Amino acid sequence: MIHKKLSTYVTLLVSFLLLSGCSNKRPEIIQEKIPDEIRAQEMKDLRFGMFICWSFSTFSGTEWTGQELPPEFFRATECHTDQWAKTAKEAGMKYIYFLAKHHDGFCLWDTKTTDLKVTNAPLGKDVLAMLRKSCDKYGIKLGLYFSEGDWNWPGATRGKGGNSRDAGGSNPEVKKAQLKELLTQYGPIELIWFDHAVGDGGLSHKETTEWVHQFQPNCFVGYNHGEPSGRLCLREMGKPGQLGDANASQYNKEQESSHKGYLVAEFTYPILPPHEGGAMWFYSLPKHDQLCYPASKIFHDYQEAVKYGNIFSLNVGPDYQGKIRDIDVKTLQEVGKMIRESEQ
Structure with a gap:
């Protein structure tokens, strides 16, 4: 019996290794659902993370890149x-969530749904796959940002924002296919930050949440505004505060005060303070390379996040060559030192 069990184990292990070796991507994962109260505490324990925006807008010098462009x-x-x-x-951050696709539709992973992707750009590499390996190397959890709408989809109006489908078009099957790739080929995804700025892409938030949980039931799903859904309350350009406090949200006030399904609140803002010209969530312009919020402010908001059981996602935009600016690195190192000293 022992030999039979050992043989079965070896067979399964070899099969797994063979599957893993056939592709740079991970085989599909299977999750058992963790009870909400336990999963919510796991999410709160993440506390502080990095939000990475790196895409077309890095090179356009504007927040939204509405024109039709090649990879x-x-x-x-x-x-x-x-x-x-x-x-x-x-x-002292415990997760990174990464912009997989902005409204312009450029995909930062090797998708099969479109040719508008990073593997067709000069870089020629699957950035999400690279980040997955780097996160595993440094013990960092991985999450994703995903624009629900896409200016390349039927019915879309390029450069237009708004909740209606004539902003970001309607292509529910492609939206589902892209999410399936992201949720089955890149390992566990802790959270997904859905951007509703150009509509829902033809798939409602309820349907989107159910689709995500079909593949990863433990993934915390949030939407920055629109139809409330999911367990994660998003506060884009928000601040720390008790869950349900509408004053802590900027775009999600009504949803935060009324939706009963939220278990954890997240707030985010860019490390770049307000400035004239250039982007804010993405790398701005070289003339802004010395602009950065002070470590003291970031540390204060970290402490408030811990106080209220929030998670705090600080946005950082890598530059033209995919590096975090020197001033951001220095500031974040100072924040990490403050966090370690406060916990001694």
Whole structure:
């Protein structure tokens, strides 16, 4: 009996290794659902993370890049995901969530749903796969940002925002296919930050949440506004505060005060303070390379996040060559030192 069990184990192990070796992507994962109260505490324990925005808007110098562009517009030839994960670790961060696709539809993973993807750009690499490896190397959890709408989809109006489907079009089957790739080929995804700025892409938030949980039931799903759904309350450009406090939200006030399904609140803002010209969530312009919120402010908001059981996602935009700016690295190292000293 022992030999039979051992033989079965070896067979399963060899099969897993063979499957893993056939592709750079991970085999599909199977999750058992963790009870909500336990999973919510796991999410609160993440406390502090890095939000990475790196895409077409890095190179356009604007927040939204509405014009139709080829993948070659993404001109980076280097990508330093190890630096991102190492910096997050030094800052006391426990997760990174990464912009997989913005409203312009450019995909930062090797999708089969479109040719508008990073593997067709000069970089020629699956950035999400690289980041997955870097996160595993430094013990960092992985989450994703995903624009629900896409200006390349039927019915979309390029550059237009708004909740209606004539902003980001309607293509529910492609939206589902892209999410399936992200949720089955890149390991466990802790949370997904859905951006509703250009509509829902033809798949309601209820349907989107159910689709995500079909593949990863423990993934915390949130939407920055629109139809309330999921367990994660998002506060884009928000602040720390007790769950249900509408004053802590900027775009999600009504949803936060009324939706009973939220278990944890997340707030996020860019490390770049307000400035004239250039982007804010993405790398701005070289003339802004010395602009950065002070470590003291970031540490204060971290402490408030812990106080209220929130998670705090600080946005950082890598530059043209995929590196986090020197001033951001230095500031985040200072924050990490403050966190370690406060916990001694």
